[in-house]
Amino acid sequence: MIDATARPWMTGDAADLFAMATAFFDREIPANRERWEAQRCVDREFWLKCGELGLLCASIPVEYGGGGGSFLHQATIQEAYARHGDRSWGNSMHSGVVADYVYEYGTEEQRQRWLPKMASGELIGALAMTEPSAGSDLKAIxxxxxxxxxxxxxxxxxxFITNGGSADLVVVACSTDPSKGAKGISLIVVETQAAVGFTRGRPLEKIGQHGADTNELFFDDVLVPEENLLGEEGNGFAMMMHRLPQERLIVGVTAVTATELALSVTTDYVKHREAFGGPLIDKQHIRFELAECATLAKVARIFLNECMATHLSTGLDLPTSAMCKWWLTDVQCQVIDKCLQLHGGYGYMTEYTIARLYADARAQRIYGGTNEIQKELIARSL
Amino acid sequence: MIDATARPWMTGDAADLFAMATAFFDREIPANRERWEAQRCVDREFWLKCGELGLLCASIPVEYGGGGGSFLHQATIQEAYARHGDRSWGNSMHSGVVADYVYEYGTEEQRQRWLPKMASGELIGALAMTEPSAGSDLKAIxxxxxxxxxxxxxxxxxxFITNGGSADLVVVACSTDPSKGAKGISLIVVETQAAVGFTRGRPLEKIGQHGADTNELFFDDVLVPEENLLGEEGNGFAMMMHRLPQERLIVGVTAVTATELALSVTTDYVKHREAFGGPLIDKQHIRFELAECATLAKVARIFLNECMATHLSTGLDLPTSAMCKWWLTDVQCQVIDKCLQLHGGYGYMTEYTIARLYADARAQRIYGGTNEIQKELIARSL
Amino acid sequence: MIDATARPWMTGDAADLFAMATAFFDREIPANRERWEAQRCVDREFWLKCGELGLLCASIPVEYGGGGGSFLHQATIQEAYARHGDRSWGNSMHSGVVADYVYEYGTEEQRQRWLPKMASGELIGALAMTEPSAGSDLKAIxxxxxxxxxxxxxxxxxxFITNGGSADLVVVACSTDPSKGAKGISLIVVETQAAVGFTRGRPLEKIGQHGADTNELFFDDVLVPEENLLGEEGNGFAMMMHRLPQERLIVGVTAVTATELALSVTTDYVKHREAFGGPLIDKQHIRFELAECATLAKVARIFLNECMATHLSTGLDLPTSAMCKWWLTDVQCQVIDKCLQLHGGYGYMTEYTIARLYADARAQRIYGGTNEIQKELIARSL
Amino acid sequence: MIDATARPWMTGDAADLFAMATAFFDREIPANRERWEAQRCVDREFWLKCGELGLLCASIPVEYGGGGGSFLHQATIQEAYARHGDRSWGNSMHSGVVADYVYEYGTEEQRQRWLPKMASGELIGALAMTEPSAGSDLKAIxxxxxxxxxxxxxxxxxxFITNGGSADLVVVACSTDPSKGAKGISLIVVETQAAVGFTRGRPLEKIGQHGADTNELFFDDVLVPEENLLGEEGNGFAMMMHRLPQERLIVGVTAVTATELALSVTTDYVKHREAFGGPLIDKQHIRFELAECATLAKVARIFLNECMATHLSTGLDLPTSAMCKWWLTDVQCQVIDKCLQLHGGYGYMTEYTIARLYADARAQRIYGGTNEIQKELIARSL
Ligand SMILES: Cc1cc2nc3c(=O)[nH]c(=O)nc-3n(C[C@H](O)[C@H](O)[C@H](O)COP(=O)(O)OP(=O)(O)OC[C@H]3O[C@@H](n4cnc5c(N)ncnc54)[C@H](O)[C@@H]3O)c2cc1C
Ligand SMILES: Cc1cc2nc3c(=O)[nH]c(=O)nc-3n(C[C@H](O)[C@H](O)[C@H](O)COP(=O)(O)OP(=O)(O)OC[C@H]3O[C@@H](n4cnc5c(N)ncnc54)[C@H](O)[C@@H]3O)c2cc1C
Ligand SMILES: Cc1cc2nc3c(=O)[nH]c(=O)nc-3n(C[C@H](O)[C@H](O)[C@H](O)COP(=O)(O)OP(=O)(O)OC[C@H]3O[C@@H](n4cnc5c(N)ncnc54)[C@H](O)[C@@H]3O)c2cc1C
Ligand SMILES: Cc1cc2nc3c(=O)[nH]c(=O)nc-3n(C[C@H](O)[C@H](O)[C@H](O)COP(=O)(O)OP(=O)(O)OC[C@H]3O[C@@H](n4cnc5c(N)ncnc54)[C@H](O)[C@@H]3O)c2cc1C
Known part of the structure; x- marks a missing residue:
């Protein structure tokens, strides 16, 4: 039988890493999630613990304090984490985006200055592209x-900056030459502790993902050393685009894991909940809904696995990564919506996993490039 | 042109009532909504103000302190209130359900004892049917x-009892003769202040509708005077069923009003938001999404109007009321989901109306009889 | 109870007309439909019989041989006809479009020359706008x-010209001044019998609507008397646009009637078909599908009724007519698709009504302005 | 890039077979398809040619005249054939079902008697399970x-018997012991030429698949030699169930191939069709529709590939085969429906590939076990 949750790409040391990470998250998340949500961010201690265990910067070489792995290991940690349906911890942004940027585009000096502390959890990273009046249309910043x-x-x-409330290191997309459009955009690292004129808004109140700190950031004559430019001047747009397929895959991992979680808690629920003389699963409508969800979950997993395998071997092409992002997040929202309904009134109560999955899921179709933008990208490739 | 928001049934004094209520809500809701949501219920003062203005118990005869109107007036108030997209105030439960029950099924003594204070806002009402292990299958309580x-x-x-945290008067569905199934269910009024052994849980945390107090209620050897039985013993199930078409219409009013509100804030948004060299509405995909939403909003309104007109003249039949409930709440959720997406990241921030509409909407397909139960009812009539 | 098939606008003499027409179609259609489909058109005799009975040109004044009624009577005949699910007879084109054009835009001479024979069925009309390389973009003809x-x-x-194989009178949209775009289009009536250089292709083979003759028409130096210009030169585009809301309503009538027919044959079918120890309707999935179809059928009818009532009193606005066209045909296709499935293998056999309804329905989302074009129109009005 | 049409399982001699078969079908199908459709079946000569080329009974050992391959080779031939969007040739029934039954369940004598002639095309096979009043509920025959x-x-x-009009060898599911329900069903081979009392109805008229002969078969005191029992008496139901996963995979192959064909002809169409000053693909709505279709086509192919690979190595489990059947045929119908719409009026004309794909597709959700039955099977496994 094709096992819906099999991840054939997760082999060797990745499997061990998965086991270790799973054990850790199984302990930490249930114990802290509620507090994280109430305080609108995870604890700094949690980042440090993750650092100690090697769960940060998994794909960064060991000489910079990283895990010495590859995207495989990052994805593995994301799988282990996402299985709890928690969305508080911004590691995919920290490790999967910011650290990778520093490593791939940074100078030797920058790598040494920032990566070890990012790997230990002493520095938390964020990437700030979106502005109040420029999101999808990034070149209009x-x-x-x-x-x-x-x-x-x-x-x-x-x-809308993830980790925005706690970040020590913010990669800021700036216009360094407005006359050049996309080619006038550069990435500059702002070290927040030292940055006079830098302020943060209160955590933005969201429909879900309450434990994730999503903030507005203000830069008012902030002075940053010249050597904080990341990569070449004017190359910011190209650098961000280049990294996107991988970032979309991580969104896909979250989507599929959440879908599987929804299916599993709901199957369990309808087997035990009684109504009209028997368990809910005896009702044909419920069975059909569940069968549809199970099918989508399995197809989604198989599609993700294939994308992952391709990415790990030859790199995933841009249109397929766009398909991965939009379709998997769409499936996530559809399946979770159906599963919530099968919970009746409980489905609306945030004490229940399915309710949190629902509230958390809705952002997935928006960030990482909205699903509409993905469709534009796919269409261009036809 | 057919005006999407025209409500042809809202004539005469109902139109005046609508204007008055609208003016009142336009003042009160924006000023208080946020606090209500934070404290998980509206202020008692708000109920009293509403009472003074005649916004409570609109369909109860004046001799009992009511508005002397009919369902028309209740629906009118609900329209005026729902236009703000607020879901904190449990008046449809208080006036539209509990007061109507007391009036329709109560003895003269009960009417006089409770209705005037319900009309003034001194007593808040709730209806408690659902139990932890019996919701759709009501007769299993x-x-x-x-x-x-x-x-x-x-x-x-x-x-899941609406107004559960503040209710002074709870109509409780009880099994008075377990051997008789549905025919062994009776309605008993619990006056909470006098009720020893009665306790309430903390407000339940929900995905949305944060200002509405939804609670768990516990009855531990609670003694209630014999004369608190409402209607005949064993007739509870039938009484509740009899009132359902009207309650579903009220859910429909909320659904259509929320749909229209979503459409209107979103149309406004995409006309003003710029991306890629022009307003969002210049993008064909956005135009098509909006055109579909506008169509659904109009069709929904016309359907609701027809149901309302029928109900006000001859009474709405059960299957059509079930159609009204499931279809209008489905449309509500579909339209709001699309509209949220058109807001991009802002759509996920609860500061924005569309985000609150989204979080609030999801319960509508569950309470008032789940949409699945409505389909069963319709099918039986075919 | 709101009766799904009630047509409150069909009052007075329209109700009588409906009864008479129904009796006629009940006799004629079952007896001939199969032959019409095989020969790819209805018999000329059928047109003549209809003429005798007053079923042609119902909205044309009696002095021109018409029925002396209004759009109400046309719609009534369409309702009576469409109830059989037959799509062979092109009367909505003949009476509802061509005769109305001649009456509204024609000179007195033209009216007298053509209308009486159109009313008797001696002349069959067609409207030829679409060209191989210009459909939606009409001004590119x-x-x-x-x-x-x-x-x-x-x-x-x-x-794709309806009645193209049999038409004696073709209103042809021509470019009379290519330099003026939409304002250079004129309508010219070609009397086919006299038209040297006019030829017809074989009936086009379609997915369904086999009894309707849909043809390609060729004009090779066809000479037409100057007085065959209909309306003013250069005004063709405006005239066609002006008539569209009404034409869309007729598409809506067909859509709703077909939806109701599908529902009714399917309800009947699943009540009588046995599987797994009882009638199909005992299976919950089947009940839910049917409940959804019944709801859509009722909502569609109510929406159509409202549009009809508005059109008959003050004229239907353009965006609502566009909603009427796209949404009702979408509902038609959705409902019929579900109903076909409930028939199992029989649903795929054209001997069964549902199979023919399915094959016939698909064109409705395309002609009369594609559903995409309707959405553009709606969006422009927002 | 993940190539949407890549079939990683089609390796070695299967790839050669694919090339050979493709060349053959590229020649034969366009030249004959129209005639096959008109006469409601393929020519007997075509079967014989296929036999000569080794396209029949690919999975049957060479000692019985077969191709000596496995399911891999059958699926390969199906891929090559289905790429034309033709549905006339009932080989998947002949080779993929009947011959496999004979080989797997037949005695040595039966194999030798029938298989060589089936492989040469001299005998055409059919499987007759469904009856006028028993389809999904097979045990009610x-x-x-x-x-x-x-x-x-x-x-x-x-x-509804595929190949029913031409079959020489019909495997008939019979009740041999009505008292035993499913366990009283046996398979008996009727050799039609010798069968007195056996008659066929006219080919059933269908929505599409016009070249496929689908017939009603009548057995009126038909005498069949005792040795024509296939497998053990009473084991018919179990034998049929056992073969289903593989038959569903073949339906899946047809579904995915048709989906890809629809996408490809439509992409081509909208790139070349002009409207409103440019090719259709310049319109955003069209781009988005196409992007969605392209995504579904790719996900479907990847899912099918995975199922195929699993089946070829360890055998596909029943619930996954059910997912494969229902989901892929659903996707097929969805994608084709959208693609048809993008063709405008041409999409409704059977001269166009997309119109035929549309008419042909609808049966796929019905035969091979209706999609509803698949959902039941999946649900049972949860
Ligand atoms: C929880 C959360 C976390 C986030 N984290 C980060 C972060 O860490 N860093 C960061 O930089 N950003 C972050 N974002 C922002 C996110 O990337 C943007 O919200 C997203 O890119 C969309 O931009 P926008 O909100 O400006 O929407 P807009 O670009 O204004 O889009 C509004 C709507 O219009 C649609 N649209 C836009 N252009 C077109 C077009 N040409 N055609 C058709 N439709 C179009 C969009 O798809 C959307 O539906 C986050 C957002 C959220 C919700
Ligand atoms: C915000 C909110 C406010 C509420 N307010 C009140 C209130 O004031 N008073 C009150 O008494 N109750 C209230 N309720 C409770 C509400 O009425 C119930 O949640 C609802 O009736 C469903 O019951 P349940 O939650 O037990 O779900 P269940 O009955 O357990 O249903 C679970 C799922 O199974 C489905 N299902 C159940 N039976 C069948 C069947 N036979 N066939 C197919 N599917 C089936 C349901 O549709 C649902 O999807 C409220 C609920 C919410 C969310
Ligand atoms: C059965 C039948 C009967 C008919 N009868 C008649 C008749 O009697 N007289 C007559 O004149 N015509 C008739 N027609 C033609 C019909 O009106 C046209 O087919 C229709 O207007 C679409 O034009 P088209 O086929 O050229 O498609 P196109 O205009 O080429 O459109 C192709 C696709 O592109 C879409 N599209 C086009 N422009 C845009 C845009 N700007 N943005 C987004 N999408 C777009 C369309 O919606 C469609 O999906 C008939 C058609 C059929 C099928
Ligand atoms: C083109 C074509 C070719 C075919 N070829 C063959 C062939 O070669 N050999 C052969 O034996 N048969 C063949 N069939 C028949 C096919 O297998 C049956 O049509 C199919 O199994 C459904 O059976 P039915 O038509 O009796 O529908 P029914 O079983 O009557 O089903 C009617 C509807 O009810 C639904 N339904 C049934 N039971 C339930 C339930 N318990 N719960 C919920 N829904 C239910 C079904 O899904 C369907 O939607 C063919 C059919 C077609 C259309």
Whole structure:
């Protein structure tokens, strides 16, 4: 039988890592999730513990303090984490995006300065692209960085920034040459503790993902050393685009894991809940809904596995990564919506896993490039 | 042109009532909604103000302190209220259900004892049918009321009770003769202040509708005077069924109003939000999504109007009321989901109306009889 | 109870007309449908019989041989006819479009020349707008009409023309001034019997609607008397647009009637078909599918009724007519698809009504302005 | 890039077979398809040609005249054939079902008697399970076979039998012991030429698949030699169930191939069709529709590939085969419906591939076990 949750790509040391991470999350998440949600962020201690265990920066070489693995190991940790249906911990942004950016585009000096502390959890990373008036249309950002004798002078604001409330290291997409459009965008690292003129808004109140800190960031004449430019000036847009397929795969991992979790708690629920003289699963409508959800979960997993295998061997092409992002998050929302309904009134109570999955899921069709933007990308490739 | 928001049934004094209520809600809701949500219930003062203005018990004759109107007036108030997309105020339960029950099934003594204070807002009402292990299958309830020399002795618990945290008067569905199934269910009014052994759980945490108090209620040897029986013993199930078409219409009013609100804030949003060199509405996909939403909103309104007109003249039949409930709440959720997406990241932030509409909407397919139960009812009539 | 098939707008003499027409169609259609489908058109005799009975040109004044009624009577005849699920007879094109054009835009001379024979069935009408390379984008048509001393000289071709194989009178949309775009389009009536250079292709083979003759028409130096220009030169586009809301309503009538027919034959079917120890309707999935279909059928009917009532009193606005067209045909296809499935293998056999309804329905989302074009129109009005 | 049409399982000699078969079908199908459809069956000569080329009975050992391959080779031939979107040739029934039954369940004598002629195309096979009043509920069949001294005496009728008009060898599911339900069903081979009392109805008229002969078969005191019993008496139901996963995979192959064909002709169409000043693909709605279709086509192919690989190595489990059947045929119908719409009026004309794909597709959700029955099977496994 094809096992819906089999992950054939997760072999060798990745399987061990999965077991270790799973044991850790099984202990930590149930014990803390509620508090994280109430305080609107995970504890700094949690990041440090993760650092100790090697759960941060898994794909960064050991000489920079990382796990010495590859995307395989990052995805593995994401699978282990996402199985709890928690969305508080911004590691995919921290390790999967920011650390990878620093490693791939950074100078030797930058790598040594930031990566070891990112790997230990002392520095938390964020990537700030979106602005109040520019999201999908990234090249329309207005945050400006001007090169001065004292370094880069940054003015502007960013919104919806994951890890925004706690980040020590923010990779900021800035317009360094407004006349050049996409080619005038550069990435500059702001070290928040040292940054005069940098402020954060209160955590944004969201429909779900309450434990994730999502913030507005303000830059008011913030001065940043010249050497904090990441990669080449004017190359920011290209760098961000280049990394997208992998980031979309991580969204896909979250989507499929959440889908499987929804299916599993719901199957369990309808087998035990009684109504009209027998368990709910005796009702044909319930059986059919569940059969449809089970099918989608399995097809989604198989599709993800294939994308993962391709990415790990030859790199996933852009249109397929776009398919992976939009379709898997769509399936996630559809399946979770059906599963919630099967819980009746309990499905609306956040004490129940399915309710949290529902509230958390809705953002997935929006960030990482909205699903509409993915369709544009696919269409262009036809 | 057919005006999507025209309500041809809202004529005469109902139109005046609508204007008055609208003015009141336009003032009160924006000023208080956030606090209500934070404290998980509306203020008692708000109920009293509503009472003063005649917004409570609109369909109860004036001799009992009511508005002297009919269902028309209740629906009118619900329209005026729902236009804000707020779901905190449990008036449809208080006036539309509990007061109507007391009036329709109560003795003269009961009417005089409870209705004037319900109309003034001094007493808040709730209806407690659902139990932890019996929702759709109402006749499986286990809360027992035993007739003793000192009155009814009630034991059991109820869950998901709207107004449960603040209710002074709870109509409790009890099994008074377990051997008789549906015919052994009776309605008994518990006056909470006097009820020793009655306790409430903390407000249940929900995906949305945060300002509505939804509670678990516990009855531990609660003694209630014999004269608190509402209607005839053993007739509870029939009484509840009889009132359902009207209650479903009210759910429909909320659904259509929320749909229209979603459409209107979203149309506005995409006309003003710029991306890729022009307003979002210039993108064909956005236009098509909006066109579909506008169509559904209009069809939904026309269907509701027809049901309302029928109900006000000859009474709405059971299968059509079931169609009204399931289809309108389905449309509500579909339209709101699309509209949220068109807001991008903002759609996920509860500061935005669309995000609250989204979180609030999901319960509508569950309460008032789940949409699955409605389909059963319709099918039986074919 | 709201009766799903009630047509409150069909009052007075329309109700009598409905009864008479129904009796006629009940006799004629079952007796002939199969032959019509095999020969790919209805018999000329059928047109003549209809003429005798007053079923043609119902909205044309009696002085021109018409029924002296209004759109109400046309719609009534369409309801009576469509109840059989037959799509062979092109009367909505003949009476509802061509005769109305002649009456509304024609000169007195033209009215007298053509209308009486159209009313008797001696002349069959068609409207030829679409060309092989211009459908939705009507103003891109290339068929040219050049004014010469001997009249209009027409060259070009038309495709998908209903009644194209039998039409005696074809209203042809021609470009009379290519430099003016939409304002260079004129309508010219071609009397096919006299038209040298006019030829027809074989009936086009379609998925369904086999009894309807849909043809390609070729105009090779066809000379037409100057006085065959309908309305003003250059006004063709505007005239066609002006008539569209009403034409869309007729598509809506067909859609709703077909939906109701599907529901009724299917309800009947699943009550009588046995499987697994009882009638199909005992299976919950079947009940739910049917309940959804019944709901859509009722909502669709109510929406259509409202549009009809509005059109008959004040005229239906363009965006609502577009909603009527796209949504009702979408519902038609959805409901019929579900109903076909409930018939199992029989659903695929054209001997069964549901199979024919399925094959016939698919065109409805395409002609009369594709459903995509309707959404553009709605969006523009927001 | 993941190639949507890649079939990683089709390796080695299967790839050669695919090339050979493709060349053959590329020649034969376009040249004959129209005639096959008109005459409601393929030519006997076509079967013989296929036999010569080794396209029949690919999985039957060479000693019985077969191709000596496995299911891999059958699936390969099906892929090559289905790429044309033709549905006339009933080989998947002939080779994939009947020949496999004979080989797997038959005696040595039966194998030698029938298989060589099936492989050459001299004998065409059919499987007759469904009856006018028993389809999904197979164990309710009424066709009776009574053991007599002269052999089996068969009475009853079968309906919707693929290859029914031309079959020489019909495997008939008979009730041999009505008292035993499913365990009283046996398979008996009727050699039609010798069968007195055996008659066929006219080919059933269907929505599509016009070239496939689907017939009703009548058995009126048909005498069949005792040795024509296939497998053990009373084991018929179990034998049929056992073969189902593989038959569902073949339906899946057809579904995915048709989906890919629809996508490819439509992409081509919208790139070349002009409207409103540019090709259709410039319109965003069209791009999005196509992007969704492309995604579904790719996900479907990947899912099928995985099922195929599993089946070829360890055998596909029953619930996954059910997912494969229902989901892939659902996707097929969805994608084709969207693609048809993008063709405008041409989409409704059977001259166009997309129109034929549409008409042909609808049966796929019905035969091979209806999609509802698949959902039951999946649900039971949860
Ligand atoms: C929980 C959460 C976390 C986030 N984390 C981060 C983060 O860490 N860093 C960061 O930089 N950003 C982050 N984002 C922002 C996210 O990337 C953006 O919200 C997203 O890119 C969409 O941008 P927008 O919100 O400006 O929407 P808009 O771009 O304004 O889009 C609004 C709607 O229009 C649609 N649309 C836009 N353009 C077109 C078009 N051409 N055609 C058709 N439709 C179009 C969109 O699909 C959407 O439906 C986060 C967002 C959320 C909700
Ligand atoms: C916000 C909120 C407010 C509420 N307010 C009140 C209130 O004021 N008073 C009150 O008494 N109750 C209230 N309820 C409870 C509500 O009425 C019940 O939740 C609802 O009736 C469903 O019951 P349940 O939760 O027990 O679900 P269940 O009955 O356990 O149903 C679970 C799922 O199974 C489905 N199902 C059940 N039976 C069948 C069947 N035979 N066939 C197919 N599917 C079936 C249901 O549709 C549902 O999807 C409220 C609920 C909510 C969420
Ligand atoms: C059975 C039948 C009967 C008919 N009878 C008649 C008749 O009597 N007289 C007559 O004149 N015509 C008739 N027609 C033709 C019909 O009106 C056209 O087919 C229809 O208008 C669509 O035009 P098209 O076929 O050229 O498609 P196209 O215009 O080429 O459209 C192809 C696809 O692209 C879409 N599309 C086009 N433009 C846009 C855009 N800007 N944005 C997004 N999508 C777009 C369309 O919606 C469609 O999905 C008939 C058609 C049929 C099928
Ligand atoms: C083109 C074509 C070719 C075919 N070829 C063959 C062939 O070669 N040999 C052969 O033996 N048969 C063949 N069939 C028949 C096919 O297998 C049956 O049509 C199919 O199994 C369904 O049976 P039925 O038609 O009797 O529908 P029914 O069993 O009467 O089902 C009617 C509807 O009820 C649903 N239903 C049935 N039971 C339940 C339930 N318990 N719960 C919920 N829903 C239920 C079904 O899903 C279906 O939607 C063919 C059919 C077609 C259309």
């Amino acid at each position: 207005r945050t400006k960085a001007v090169r001065t004798s004292r370094g880069w002078l940054i003015n502007g604001s960013k919104i | 286990r809360t027992k009321a035993v007739r003793t020399s000192r009155g009814w002795l009630i034991n059991g618990s109820k869950i | 290339r068929t040219k009409a050049v004014r010469t001393s001997r009249g209009w000289l027409i060259n070009g071709s038309k495709i | 009424r066709t009776k076979a009574v053991r007599t001294s002269r052999g089996w005496l068969i009475n009853g009728s079968k309906i």
